[in-house]
Amino acid sequence: MGEKSFELFPVAASSIAGHVDALYAYLVLVSAFFSLLIAFCVVFFAVKYRRKGDELPKPVDEHSIGGMVLEIVWSVIPLGLSLVMFAWGASIFFTESRPPADSLEVFVTGKQWMWKIQHIEGAREINELHVPVNRDIRLTLTSEDVIHDFYVPAFRTKTDVLPGRYTTEWFRPTKIGAYHLFCAEYCGTKHSGMVGTVYVMNEADYEQWLSKGSGEGSMAEEGQSLFNQLGCGTCHPSEINKQNGRCPNLNGLFGTTVELNDGTKVKADEAYIRESVLYPQAKIVAGYDNIMPTFKGLVTEDGLLKLVEYIRSLGPAEGMPSSATPVPTQTSGPQPPAQPTANSRAANGRAGAAPANRAAPGNQ
Ligand code: CUA
Numbered sequence: 001m002g003e004k005s006f007e008l009f010p011v012a013a014s015s016i017a018g019h020v021d022a023l024y025a026y027l028v029l030v031s032a033f034f035s036l037l038i039a040f041c042v043v044f045f046a047v048k049y050r051r052k053g054d055e056l057p058k059p060v061d062e063h064s065i066g067g068m069v070l071e072i073v074w075s076v077i078p079l080g081l082s083l084v085m086f087a088w089g090a091s092i093f094f095t096e097s098r099p100p101a102d103s104l105e106v107f108v109t110g111k112q113w114m115w116k117i118q119h120i121e122g123a124r125e126i127n128e129l130h131v132p133v134n135r136d137i138r139l140t141l142t143s144e145d146v147i148h149d150f151y152v153p154a155f156r157t158k159t160d161v162l163p164g165r166y167t168t169e170w171f172r173p174t175k176i177g178a179y180h181l182f183c184a185e186y187c188g189t190k191h192s193g194m195v196g197t198v199y200v201m202n203e204a205d206y207e208q209w210l211s212k213g214s215g216e217g218s219m220a221e222e223g224q225s226l227f228n229q230l231g232c233g234t235c236h237p238s239e240i241n242k243q244n245g246r247c248p249n250l251n252g253l254f255g256t257t258v259e260l261n262d263g264t265k266v267k268a269d270e271a272y273i274r275e276s277v278l279y280p281q282a283k284i285v286a287g288y289d290n291i292m293p294t295f296k297g298l299v300t301e302d303g304l305l306k307l308v309e310y311i312r313s314l315g316p317a318e319g320m321p322s323s324a325t326p327v328p329t330q331t332s333g334p335q336p337p338a339q340p341t342a343n344s345r346a347a348n349g350r351a352g353a354a355p356a357n358r359a360a361p362g363n364q
Pocket of ligand 1 (some may be wrong): 110113147185187
């Protein structure tokens with residue numbers, strides 16, 4: 001980025017940046033206006049109404065209409081101004097916390113003191129993130145140790161990265177360039193060195209960069225070999241319609257609603273799969289026994305993300321009740337015509353953006 005003169009704001013390089021800056025400007029202007037007004041009034045009244053000689057203050061008229069009007073005015077105006085802050089802030093918050101459905105997926109693992117980044121097609125990088133311009137990018141983040149925070153000032157996005165949990169962050173880069181990436185949560189001695197660079201490239205350069213890849217296959221493929229290595233497949237069938245009565249079939253599972261043996265229902269998302277690998281006894285699928293051993297300590301966070309990606313690549317099959325369309329479980333028989341469209345759109349949202357079809361090991 002070369003030599004820079006002093007800048008008050010970092011470059012605005014994402015679709016949300018302008019909105020965040022506008023809200024920030026509003027907060028600063030409102031605060032500055034009232035700070036100056038109050039400071040002026042303090043000085044002005046102190047001078048104008050200072051006590052002269054042995055003058056006594058006039059009694060206050062408690063029923064004065066003017067006083068009442070003044071009270072209402074100085075309550076209602078700040079209320080309005082702060083409600084604008086609330087509504088405006090909430091609207092930006094909701095936008096920032098809901099990644100668009102067809103986002104490109106990237107996985108981030110924080111650890112003391114580096115960022116490990118994994119692209120769905122297989123490319124891996126450390127302290128660098130390459131993304132195409134003008135595409136929605138959705139990060140799924142987790143930590144191997146303590147709390148970190150993924151912060152790209154130029155995108156005005158910032159999310160805590162927590163051990164034992166998946167969080168998400170999304171942005172749509174609008175300017176080609178290289179931008180600072182920071183850890184924004186004190187995480188130990190070298191916290192200040194936990195930095196990196198986000199490279200925003202045009203689509204062609206990005207494709208070229210991706211094709212250099214890691215040479216080890218997509219995340220789903222790596223997840224599949226890990227799946228076999230750990231022996232998951234000896235119990236869990238992953239072929240369509242195959243059941244062995246001991247372990248649930250994983251084909252077409254991702255994103256569906258799973259019924260548990262205590263009658264509750266959960267969504268088969270990233271967090272559910274991660275929990276089921278590490279703490280299999282936490283949620284037992286209805287009709288199955290608590291027989292799965294824990295894989296805690298045997299799989300790294302990277303490995304878990306790959307397993308999740310493999311299971312995601314296995315489905316949901318066409319016409320399965322998907323998370324995006326709350327259909328009661330056990331729905332069978334013909335679906336209303338609108339249903340499959342919604343489902344395939346939801347399925348594409350996850351798998352379609354990332355070329356999982358190309359990468360998916362398929363149902364073998
Ligand atoms: Cu990681 Cu601070």
